[in-house]
Amino acid sequence: MTERAYDMTIGLEVHVELLTQSKMFCRCSTRFGDPPNTNVCPVCMGFPGSLPVPNLEAVKLGVRAALGLGAKVNLSSGFDRKNYFYPDLTKGYQITQYRTPLGQDGFIEIAEPRKKIRIRRVHLEEDTGKSIHAGDDITTADYTLIDFNRSGVPLIEIVSEPDMNSPEEARQYLEKLQRILRFAGVSDVKMEEGSMRVDCNISVTPKGSDRRGTPVEIKNLSSFRAVVKALSYEFDRQVAALEAGESILRETRHWDEAKERTHPMRTKESSEDYRYFPEPDLPLLVLEEAFIEEVRRTMPRLPDEIVAYYKEKLGLPEYDAQVLTLDPNLSSFFDRCVEQGADPKMAANWIMGDILGYMNRQGLTYEQIPVSPENLVEMLGLIASGAISGKIAKDVLVKVIETGRKPSVIVKEEGLTQVSDEGELLAIIEEVIAANPGPVQDVKNGKEKAIGFLVGQVMKATKGRANPAKVNIMLKEKILS
Amino acid sequence: MELWELGAWDITKKVKAKEISAQEVLEAHLSRISEVDPAVCAFLSVLEAEARIAASRVDAKIAKGEDPGILAGVPCAVKDNLNIKGTACTCGSKMLENYISPYTATAIARMSEQGAIITGKTNLDEFAMGSSTERSAFVATRNPWDVDRVPGGSSGGSAAAVAAGMSAVALGSDTGGSIRQPAAFTGIVGMKPTYGRVSRYGLVAFASSLDQIGPFARDVRDAALFMEAIAGFDPADSTSAERPAVPWSKRLDRPVKGLRAGVPKELLGFGVSEGVKSAFENVLSQMADLGVIIEETSLPSLAYALDVYYVIAPAEASSNLARFDGVRYGLSKRGKGYLDMYRETRAEGFGPEVRRRIMLGTFVLSADQYDAYYLRAAKIRTLIRRDFERAFQTYDVLLSPTTPTVAFKLGDESGDPMTRYLADVMTVSANLAGIPALSVPCGFAEPAGEGTSGRELPCGLQIMGKPFDEETVLTVGYAVESFAREEMEEKSALMRRNLILAKECEPVD
Numbered sequence: 001m002t003e004r005a006y007d008m009t010i011g012l013e014v015h016v017e018l019l020t021q022s023k024m025f026c027r028c029s030t031r032f033g034d035p036p037n038t039n040v041c042p043v044c045m046g047f048p049g050s051l052p053v054p055n056l057e058a059v060k061l062g063v064r065a066a067l068g069l070g071a072k073v074n075l076s077s078g079f080d081r082k083n084y085f086y087p088d089l090t091k092g093y094q095i096t097q098y099r100t101p102l103g104q105d106g107f108i109e110i111a112e113p114r115k116k117i118r119i120r121r122v123h124l125e126e127d128t129g130k131s132i133h134a135g136d137d138i139t140t141a142d143y144t145l146i147d148f149n150r151s152g153v154p155l156i157e158i159v160s161e162p163d164m165n166s167p168e169e170a171r172q173y174l175e176k177l178q179r180i181l182r183f184a185g186v187s188d189v190k191m192e193e194g195s196m197r198v199d200c201n202i203s204v205t206p207k208g209s210d211r212r213g214t215p216v217e218i219k220n221l222s223s224f225r226a227v228v229k230a231l232s233y234e235f236d237r238q239v240a241a242l243e244a245g246e247s248i249l250r251e252t253r254h255w256d257e258a259k260e261r262t263h264p265m266r267t268k269e270s271s272e273d274y275r276y277f278p279e280p281d282l283p284l285l286v287l288e289e290a291f292i293e294e295v296r297r298t299m300p301r302l303p304d305e306i307v308a309y310y311k312e313k314l315g316l317p318e319y320d321a322q323v324l325t326l327d328p329n330l331s332s333f334f335d336r337c338v339e340q341g342a343d344p345k346m347a348a349n350w351i352m353g354d355i356l357g358y359m360n361r362q363g364l365t366y367e368q369i370p371v372s373p374e375n376l377v378e379m380l381g382l383i384a385s386g387a388i389s390g391k392i393a394k395d396v397l398v399k400v401i402e403t404g405r406k407p408s409v410i411v412k413e414e415g416l417t418q419v420s421d422e423g424e425l426l427a428i429i430e431e432v433i434a435a436n437p438g439p440v441q442d443v444k445n446g447k448e449k450a451i452g453f454l455v456g457q458v459m460k461a462t463k464g465r466a467n468p469a470k471v472n473i474m475l476k477e478k479i480l481s
Numbered sequence: 482m483e484l485w486e487l488g489a490w491d492i493t494k495k496v497k498a499k500e501i502s503a504q505e506v507l508e509a510h511l512s513r514i515s516e517v518d519p520a521v522c523a524f525l526s527v528l529e530a531e532a533r534i535a536a537s538r539v540d541a542k543i544a545k546g547e548d549p550g551i552l553a554g555v556p557c558a559v560k561d562n563l564n565i566k567g568t569a570c571t572c573g574s575k576m577l578e579n580y581i582s583p584y585t586a587t588a589i590a591r592m593s594e595q596g597a598i599i600t601g602k603t604n605l606d607e608f609a610m611g612s613s614t615e616r617s618a619f620v621a622t623r624n625p626w627d628v629d630r631v632p633g634g635s636s637g638g639s640a641a642a643v644a645a646g647m648s649a650v651a652l653g654s655d656t657g658g659s660i661r662q663p664a665a666f667t668g669i670v671g672m673k674p675t676y677g678r679v680s681r682y683g684l685v686a687f688a689s690s691l692d693q694i695g696p697f698a699r700d701v702r703d704a705a706l707f708m709e710a711i712a713g714f715d716p717a718d719s720t721s722a723e724r725p726a727v728p729w730s731k732r733l734d735r736p737v738k739g740l741r742a743g744v745p746k747e748l749l750g751f752g753v754s755e756g757v758k759s760a761f762e763n764v765l766s767q768m769a770d771l772g773v774i775i776e777e778t779s780l781p782s783l784a785y786a787l788d789v790y791y792v793i794a795p796a797e798a799s800s801n802l803a804r805f806d807g808v809r810y811g812l813s814k815r816g817k818g819y820l821d822m823y824r825e826t827r828a829e830g831f832g833p834e835v836r837r838r839i840m841l842g843t844f845v846l847s848a849d850q851y852d853a854y855y856l857r858a859a860k861i862r863t864l865i866r867r868d869f870e871r872a873f874q875t876y877d878v879l880l881s882p883t884t885p886t887v888a889f890k891l892g893d894e895s896g897d898p899m900t901r902y903l904a905d906v907m908t909v910s911a912n913l914a915g916i917p918a919l920s921v922p923c924g925f926a927e928p929a930g931e932g933t934s935g936r937e938l939p940c941g942l943q944i945m946g947k948p949f950d951e952e953t954v955l956t957v958g959y960a961v962e963s964f965a966r967e968e969m970e971e972k973s974a975l976m977r978r979n980l981i982l983a984k985e986c987e988p989v990d
Binding site for chain 1: 562563570577582586681683684685689716717719796797800802803804806809810819846847848855859
């Protein structure tokens, strides 16, 4: 394959909306989904004479993000104006951090291959309004509607170094980034709601070349899947172009989700000059060491730390630890089960198996775990004490979810208690032996496997309520003695 | 004495003592406006109905024995780049000709709380860019001392209103001299406070790091009183300082004996006319008689102040004025696409001087030019600040003429922009350094190069002080104005009487 003869280099720019109540520079609400142009004021609408006042909570969350990504927090940073014209940009400039970012020199570690992706900078800025074009884009639309509710919502931009070499590495980086920011409580990081937006830079060079390829930017990526597909498509496109002796244009390309291809948006050579300069309406952003320490002290635990804890202290395998730390709601659910006395491995199995399975089928999110830790722990207790079998427990769990009643109540009312009473079992076992002379003979002849069939028959006769371990022992005793 | 001849100090005193009512004071001023403004063209809009409500409220408070505030009943005109909710705020531009403010500036809210009566919005050079008020998109304001001359600018409407007796005090904004220069040209007091002293919230920005709101008045005490009402920290302006207002108006008569005043020689080198120079020297010798120690000094970086100003101010303006895009408010031309909308809106909405400065600013901020212009200017600005800091280790105040010449004739601004920009040489450095600066009348001079017409026009003394030391600046100003108080009052009274005979001005084409 010719593709093997090329390397790709990927860098990512990720914009994330911060979980603040109010906007970056005014007191308007950041609530998502309100009627258009209802959360606005002279400041976020860019009315003449209005002035920005920075939101301290946004600064706090920005510092938390920087710390969570292992970045250095700059004690003195500042705001700059990025000047350009676009109808959803109210002031004709965006307030951002250009010269000195809030945080710099961080990293994210990915698993396969295990490596560190360096993060160049983490900086604060404000979001623009949202344009809704009556057509494909602003140049061809009949008209464009603008919702300024999003104008001024606080963002952080996280810029990686070009340290990724495959779409798969990019996906891992994004997943890890998403998990870190979620656990840190910085953002809800939902690509589908636009609270996480990803732009990719990709360049392609012949293997072994020490020259950088021409970077191409890809925009309009609405899911991790789209990121992977777009990067793969773009790699193939650029390789084909290089093979054909064409040069790669430095440009921004738009990912067309429906056609699964990229097409050019504008070339970078003729791109705008943003005329950055220090924002004169705001003083320098000077943080005290104590402020940063306070943010560090109150920082929620992050996935890597939790994974290590699950493995080392709770004895969970790597896979279980990773799945349970996909989301803070999930891991805190698990933590509460363990706190209430559940066996960690048992709890992990039930969460990853039956509970996540149920949630998947019903399309529930991690905020909507359908059972309480108390009920799960109680059910695990019923299994451990032998009161119900694991098989029965699966049905009990569904009933707990659907009725919200306690497992012990369901088991009692529906008579699902496991039969361990030897007298009761002995009568059934004798009936099964009498009814199945063939398999009984097989067992006598040393065919151990035949015992399984007989256990099954006993379980059937008890409607699953018999204790299978006990039945096994009793059958062997009865037949072989 | 007519009611419109009273100053702010006397008005509040009499209103509070129930000698006169706020409503009587207001009516006297409204009639004065309708009588002489056709000849002066200081006002773009007169807020009669709103003012009458405000005046009756002040009177009601006094009747009920409540505190009506330190500006109770004082009529005040406001430069038309300050927002007052529900009223027009044109900025002297076609861009905002039909714009109605959705909110009120902090300084306006504060003076209203103190009982000031806002009588109207005054003319200005478009978006405060200019020094003659001829660059308004609507009308050229006249100098009440000679209606064929400019009142200065950009706050020319506010200055002319106060000088002509149409308003006891007025509010302006000063980015490079836009309060002090028209104050000097019209023979009144004008102050640019320390940067951060008065909230800029609600002032339509020209150059954010230079703009300050400040008062016009007919004497220093009225200016000080007005300052007390508008100064102080405002959480809505991140650049406002956490410094409370000072009762300046009660601390003016401290002796000035032993104060040290420096005269930067760099400010006297730029084409200062003979008449202005001799008025200035005359004031210096009278100050020396009072025991002020006066020395020539040098702030070498001031030689570059004008160049630095004409990089930084347009740079910030080019960005501040980007919001006028036809999308949300103001003039909106609908072209074929969104780029046409921008081009047509901005070409029709902005006048030539505004367009020139936007282009200048856009150029100096462009990636290729940034280091050579903006960055270098920012560095020299730091040097200018340091030169002032050094000078203020020795001197309590620095003195210069406010302007190199007296008021020039209407139409003179049409020439080479560079020559016009040179006229700002005395005033811009106070904005670059963020220090307080006051212009007080210091006598009269004949216009240079016009033969011996015998016509004399007022000129101003500029007093610059340490950051947040408005107190010393005002104290020195109070002493200086006493030198020529009688001459000033006599000539002003005559000027105001003659205004009624002046011809009506015509709108600009």
